[in-house]
Amino acid sequence: MEQIKILLNESDIPRQWYNLAADLPTPLLPPLGPDGKPVSPDMLAPVFPMNLIEQEVSQQRWIDIPEEILNILYRWRPAPLRRARYLEKYLDTPARIYYKDESTSPPGSHKPNTAVAQAWYNKQFGIKKLTTETGAGQWGSALAFACQIIGLECKVFMVRISFDQKPFRKMMMQTWGANCVASPSPETNAGRKILKDMPNTPGSLGIAISEAIEQAVTDPKGQTRYSLGSVLNHVLLHQTIIGLEAKKQLKMINEKPDIVIGCAGGGSNFAGLSFPFVADKINGDDIKIVPVEPTACPTMTRAPFVYDFGDTACTTPLLAMHSLGHSFVPPPIHAGGLRYHGMAPLVCQAIVEGLLEPRAYHQLKSYEAAITWARTEGFIPAPETSQAIAAVIDEAQKAKQERKEKVILFCYSGHGLMDLTGYDAYLSGKLTDYELPQEEMNKYLKELKNYPKAEARKTGKW
Numbered sequence: 001m002e003q004i005k006i007l008l009n010e011s012d013i014p015r016q017w018y019n020l021a022a023d024l025p026t027p028l029l030p031p032l033g034p035d036g037k038p039v040s041p042d043m044l045a046p047v048f049p050m051n052l053i054e055q056e057v058s059q060q061r062w063i064d065i066p067e068e069i070l071n072i073l074y075r076w077r078p079a080p081l082r083r084a085r086y087l088e089k090y091l092d093t094p095a096r097i098y099y100k101d102e103s104t105s106p107p108g109s110h111k112p113n114t115a116v117a118q119a120w121y122n123k124q125f126g127i128k129k130l131t132t133e134t135g136a137g138q139w140g141s142a143l144a145f146a147c148q149i150i151g152l153e154c155k156v157f158m159v160r161i162s163f164d165q166k167p168f169r170k171m172m173m174q175t176w177g178a179n180c181v182a183s184p185s186p187e188t189n190a191g192r193k194i195l196k197d198m199p200n201t202p203g204s205l206g207i208a209i210s211e212a213i214e215q216a217v218t219d220p221k222g223q224t225r226y227s228l229g230s231v232l233n234h235v236l237l238h239q240t241i242i243g244l245e246a247k248k249q250l251k252m253i254n255e256k257p258d259i260v261i262g263c264a265g266g267g268s269n270f271a272g273l274s275f276p277f278v279a280d281k282i283n284g285d286d287i288k289i290v291p292v293e294p295t296a297c298p299t300m301t302r303a304p305f306v307y308d309f310g311d312t313a314c315t316t317p318l319l320a321m322h323s324l325g326h327s328f329v330p331p332p333i334h335a336g337g338l339r340y341h342g343m344a345p346l347v348c349q350a351i352v353e354g355l356l357e358p359r360a361y362h363q364l365k366s367y368e369a370a371i372t373w374a375r376t377e378g379f380i381p382a383p384e385t386s387q388a389i390a391a392v393i394d395e396a397q398k399a400k401q402e403r404k405e406k407v408i409l410f411c412y413s414g415h416g417l418m419d420l421t422g423y424d425a426y427l428s429g430k431l432t433d434y435e436l437p438q439e440e441m442n443k444y445l446k447e448l449k450n451y452p453k454a455e456a457r458k459t460g461k462w
């Protein structure tokens with residue numbers, strides 16, 4: 001019998017997070033304030049607690065995971081590393097496919113790895129309530145779960161299209177005690193303005209972020225902070241537990257990956273799995289590392305590297321990243337969590353440096369991959385995860401053509417049991433492909449022309 005589940009004991013859980021910022025060959029460009037000058041940590045203090053701001057700007061390679069956080073993560077961690085033996089057989093490939101199964105957490109994705117950490121640090125800092133945005137609803141439900149376990153109030157602004165398409169996620173948030181509203185909402189200045197200008201907008205992550213930040217910074221008691229589920233350095237840091245566990249698990253069976261794959265919306269599950277392997281690549285290992293995105297929101301594969309805001313109302317600092325423009329409203333594809341206009345600055349700097357090979361897929365191809373997966377492996381993936389599976393299938397087929405025994409590792413970022421409306425649309429032939437037209441992209445990018453330029457610095461080694 002071949003081993004298809006590689007499990008770690010609780011005592012083997014990683015006790016430190018890995019910070020790629022310490023090892024990037026070219027440093028990140030600093031976030032800039034409205035005056036074009038680098039923002040100082042105190043300027044972020046109304047939005048985030050200082051203990052998380054310290055992690056955000058840290059250059060320390062390893063950061064200890066507090067015992068109290070590990071005690072909560074044990075509910076589902078260490079997560080299994082599984083071998084996709086049935087997909088391999090179906091594809092008749094010599095590739096060995098492993099996946100880190102992040103769908104086993106209570107909300108069903110990788111998101112609670114940082115939600116628990118963020119709620120814990122906020123609580124330590126004396127904060128009583130967190131506000132946030134959510135696209136697919138995975139992040140909102142993860143934060144609702146974490147706030148309930150840790151004892152904080154939670155308010156979630158959910159992108160309208162997902163609020164309508166995914167009522168069950170909203171119910172999960174309510175079950176964990178959170179208050180969830182559709183964004184744009186009439187509750188904030190940002191929301192009211194957008195509703196007036198575009199009453200039928202499907203919403204976007206950029207708009208929902210603006211609303212959540214506004215509500216946090218205007219709390220008269222100063223006891224509310226904002227929490228982001230992706231993009232920022234500290235979020236990616238908390239997710240590295242995924243890759244650090246996977247590394248230990250692969251070592252147990254004497255395997256090393258040739259190819260590492262993850263879907264990327266804001267970059268957190270991809271970074272979480274891949275950054276410990278990016279470190280190996282920086283140190284000379286030959287690994288292909290592939291973040292995957294939808295053609296409808298082609299941030300990494302088509303958008304320029306620029307300074308842009310993280311939200312639509314321009315309340316965040318300017319971040320150096322690949323961006324489609326902060327007012328970009330993505331088409332309503334079903335991979336709701338991949339509809340963000342920007343990408344994590346750490347992921348973008350690794351792209352600029354040539355360490356990553358981003359790729360985009362159409363939604364029909366990723367649903368086809370999801371169906372193949374569900375009919376071979378049995379599990380039903382989240383629409384975001386399906387993008388990664390499409391790339392895995394392509395790489396496994398290539399290995400077959402080249403007759404090479406490649407080892408493929410990917411992040412199974414979440415299950416799709418709350419996303420069946422997308423499957424229904426695909427199976428009944430109602431789903432279509434969409435590729436962002438260049439003219440439309442230019443329209444949004446034009447707004448950035450007066451911002452400071454982001455210099456794409458690289459060593460040229462990769």
Ligand SMILES: Cc1ncc(COP(=O)(O)O)c(C=O)c1O
Nearest residue numbers: 138230265266267268269337414
């Ligand atoms: C299951 C799943 N995978 C991936 C993502 C994309 O986010 P990120 O790029 O931060 O991992 C999301 C976002 O909501 C998600 O729910």
